[in-house]
Amino acid sequence: MTRPRYCLLLAGLGLLVGLLFLASLLTGPAGIGIGRSLAALFGGGDEVLGLVMREIRLPRAILGLAVGAALGVSGAALQGFLRNPLAEPGLIGTSASAALGAVIAIHTGLAAAFPLALPFAALAGALASVALLLVLAGPRAMTLSLILAGIAISALAGAATSLVLNLSPNPFAANEIVFWMMGSLADRSMLHVWIALPVMALGLAMLLPTAGSLDALTLGEDAGASMGVDLGRLRLLLVGGTAALVGGATAVAGSIGFVGLVAPHVLRRAVGSRPSRLLPASALGGAAMVLGADIAVRLIMPDRDLKLGVLTALVGAPFFLHLIVKTRGDTP
Amino acid sequence: MSRLTLSGLTCRLAGRTVVDAVDLTLQPGEFVGLIGPNGAGKTTLLRAALGLLPFTGHSSIAALPVRARARAAAFMPQGREIAWPLTVEDLVALGRVAHPDAAAAADRAATDRAIAALRLDGLRHRPATSLSGGEQARALLARALAQETPLLVTDEPAAALDPAAQIEVMELFRNLAAEGRTILSSLHDLGSAARHCSRLILLEGGRITADGPPEAVLTAKNLARSFGVTAHVERGPHGLIFQILGRITR
Numbered sequence: 019m020t021r022p023r024y025c026l027l028l029a030g031l032g033l034l035v036g037l038l039f040l041a042s043l044l045t046g047p048a049g050i051g052i053g054r055s056l057a058a059l060f061g062g063g064d065e066v067l068g069l070v071m072r073e074i075r076l077p078r079a080i081l082g083l084a085v086g087a088a089l090g091v092s093g094a095a096l097q098g099f100l101r102n103p104l105a106e107p108g109l110i111g112t113s114a115s116a117a118l119g120a121v122i123a124i125h126t127g128l129a130a131a132f133p134l135a136l137p138f139a140a141l142a143g144a145l146a147s148v149a150l151l152l153v154l155a156g157p158r159a160m161t162l163s164l165i166l167a168g169i170a171i172s173a174l175a176g177a178a179t180s181l182v183l184n185l186s187p188n189p190f191a192a193n194e195i196v197f198w199m200m201g202s203l204a205d206r207s208m209l210h211v212w213i214a215l216p217v218m219a220l221g222l223a224m225l226l227p228t229a230g231s232l233d234a235l236t237l238g239e240d241a242g243a244s245m246g247v248d249l250g251r252l253r254l255l256l257v258g259g260t261a262a263l264v265g266g267a268t269a270v271a272g273s274i275g276f277v278g279l280v281a282p283h284v285l286r287r288a289v290g291s292r293p294s295r296l297l298p299a300s301a302l303g304g305a306a307m308v309l310g311a312d313i314a315v316r317l318i319m320p321d322r323d324l325k326l327g328v329l330t331a332l333v334g335a336p337f338f339l340h341l342i343v344k345t346r347g348d349t350p
Numbered sequence: 351m352s353r354l355t356l357s358g359l360t361c362r363l364a365g366r367t368v369v370d371a372v373d374l375t376l377q378p379g380e381f382v383g384l385i386g387p388n389g390a391g392k393t394t395l396l397r398a399a400l401g402l403l404p405f406t407g408h409s410s411i412a413a414l415p416v417r418a419r420a421r422a423a424a425f426m427p428q429g430r431e432i433a434w435p436l437t438v439e440d441l442v443a444l445g446r447v448a449h450p451d452a453a454a455a456a457d458r459a460a461t462d463r464a465i466a467a468l469r470l471d472g473l474r475h476r477p478a479t480s481l482s483g484g485e486q487a488r489a490l491l492a493r494a495l496a497q498e499t500p501l502l503v504t505d506e507p508a509a510a511l512d513p514a515a516q517i518e519v520m521e522l523f524r525n526l527a528a529e530g531r532t533i534l535s536s537l538h539d540l541g542s543a544a545r546h547c548s549r550l551i552l553l554e555g556g557r558i559t560a561d562g563p564p565e566a567v568l569t570a571k572n573l574a575r576s577f578g579v580t581a582h583v584e585r586g587p588h589g590l591i592f593q594i595l596g597r598i599t600r
Binding site for chain 2: 101230231233234235236237238240241243244245246247248286287290291292293
């Protein structure tokens with residue numbers, strides 16, 4: 019994989035994300051023409067239309083891009099760190115814990131009283147899972163103990179979520195919880211954007227410096243360490259960065275599966291399998307996937323509120339199976 | 351200025367002392383073979399010396415900050431792990447991760463030199479995971495070479511190589527040593543170690559029991575005690591010839 023071809027790939031993916039972002043802005047129940055929509059977005063023309071564009075569609079498109087990029091890049095980083103193409107951001111227990119935080123906020127009525135309690139509770143859940151993970155796995159944690167600790171935390175958070183559902187006061191609360199967990203970007207405001215973006219930016223700032231170390235880790239932990247990779251620092255950056263990205267995404271969008279698993283997998287060959295190059299490519303790929311899926315849920319069943327997480331899993335799982343069958347012959 | 355100094359290096363794993371108070375100094379230009387029976391602690395000694403395992407005592411390499419270690423010593427571990435199907439060229443270039451401040455041209459030149467040294471030119475654009483075991487070993491060795499460090503540490507570099515490739519690697523190490531680099535390799539093939547190394551270190555139960563030129567280390571007494579074998583050793587016109595003859599049954 020030469021450098022010009024890689025830049026071309028990134029440019030192509032960037033263009034795709036840009037087009038999908040625009041399409042997301044132009045998709046909605048209020049059928050408005052392209053020219054009028056864009057004029058309204060930048061403050062020209064109709065005032066009501068401007069409100070629709072700036073307060074409803076713009077946050078939805080921004081969140082689609084950010085959530086997809088967060089899931090894509092953290093999936094790529096985790097796969098590189100664990101040297102396993104089956105790793106996904108949920109593996110270290112962050113998404114399950116963030117969901118638990120949100121579910122508790124819904125259950126206790128906190129979310130109904132203060133709309134922002136839900137995302138903050140989800141972030142708190144994500145933070146707690148990271149602290150627990152680092153305590154459980156220990157300071158010199160090898161890959162295996164990190165995975166085991168992550169699975170244990172996921173299982174615990176899943177069980178606690180079930181308990182909350184089990185004890186939910188009425189079917190409406192249970193319904194709300196179940197629907198929230200399916201993941202959606204509908205009816206989000208700019209406030210959600212301002213909650214999620216700083217957390218995700220922090221996560222990205224922690225993950226991007228790990229690129230070179232992830233490359234070196236291709237040859238194993240011993241070889242990586244002998245090439246100057248500080249494994250302890252790498253582990254902290256990786257776990258912290260992934261938790262911030264996934265926690266931020268789950269806090270505003272609920273659980274959206276398969277993006278973090280599929281996006282890196284689809285693009286791995288195209289970037290010559292280098293983990294460092296997969297990070298930006300997978301961020302763009304994830305953004306394109308979530309933007310596309312979020313447009314699709316609005317087009318397929320506009321009046322049934324099809325959930326985003328349901329669609330990504332429905333499309334992602336068979337696609338993943340197809341990839342497995344296709345690459346079965348030529349992977350070691 | 352020595353390339354590696356160990357003093358009182360002791361390493362305990364799971365409550366067992368695997369390396370016991372090892373003192374060792376390696377000089378520039380030495381090609382040192384680390385020999386010993388299975389379980390003698392060869393791999394543990396190499397890993398601890400490089401700071402990859404916790405230990406007590408002193409190692410001049412492990413005492414350096416992580417980034418400086420990578421410019422002082424390159425390491426080819428025994429496990430031949432290649433997680434992703436990188437091309438051979440990209441894999442060899444990974445050695446340059448150790449030199450984050452080097453110019454791109456210097457990186458490319460070092461990568462090309464390493465690829466040429468292991469004759470990997472024809473495989474340059476092949477995915478490393480699709481190569482045979484021996485070819486993978488050569489690619490991984492080229493990666494360590496591309497790191498261009500004064501000390502090169504390899505754990506069983508010749509395992510899985512056919513005779514010609516094995517000799518090629520040993521001669522490469524000899525040439526590198528002649529250029530002033532220092533090579534430390536754990537080796538199982540005593541015949542090849544006897545022929546090519548300038549110095550052998552015999553490790554037994556975590557302790558160094560013999561250290562010196564091959565003829566001084568591969569004595570009948572040492573071989574009987576640590577390996578339980580007899581051998582024929584002879585210095586002829588082709589250098590030192592070493593052949594295992596049989597097992598000593600006790």
